[in-house]
Amino acid sequence: MQTLILRSVFLCRRADVDYFFQGNAADFAANPLAMPVPGTYLEFPTAWQHFVKEIPPEDRRDVVKGLAKALAVPPQNDADRERLLKAASACVAWESSTSRLNLNENSQSQPDQKYALTAARILIHYMINGGFLGATGEANRENNYILDHVDRLRDIPVHIVHGRYDRVCHLYQAEALVRALRGAGNSEVHYFITTAGHSSLEPETDSRLRAIMDDLPPGGV
Secondary structure, X not given: OOOEEEEOOOOOOXXXXXXXXXXXXXXXXXXXXXXXXXXXHHOOHHHHHHHXXXXXXXXXXXXXXXXXXXXXXXXXXXXXXXXXHHHHHHHHHHHHHOOOOOOOOOOOOOOOHHHHHHHHHHHHHHHHOHHHOOOOOHHHHHOOHHHHOHHHHOOOOEEXXXXXXXXXXXXXXXXXHHHHHHHOOOOOEEEEEEOOOOOOOOHHHHHHHHHHHHHOOOOOO
């Protein structure tokens, strides 16, 4: 029997991506504490400042597009390479800084440069293409593919574990998926909200995922 176990639901809609990556970036130069829209930046202002300062002002109206451009162009000299590595490191550090409740956002430990470049390129490549859900290309950033096709999961038991304080993938995404699954007739949706952030290593999330796995019947994964 198939079973789907999900942790920290990410629907990859434009609004979901912008919640984490866009924030007040467009207004940052004029007012770093501007609050034009909801977003992760509101909970992590120091980490956000470290991130945005590595995005050229002309790219801040669309941070994902700006990062995609920066990460796609091969460096021509040492200065280009330094800018590239700074952008990649800032991208990875931003996600890391916001993933756990007990992480000090002022610590700003720098990731390994090779890892940061690889991870940032993969992450932004998916974001600029809407997660490759349906069509590809930048126009696909406006997709709602997962919810539009949720009926495909009607007959599969689904376990969803999501941290209430997850600011990388906001809880609203899990809520939307759960309601869509139940609306499509899935009667085996098991939904757990933990007192945690985004990381699977947060203690309550980790223990809940282990319990789900332990309770699966043999051959049920």
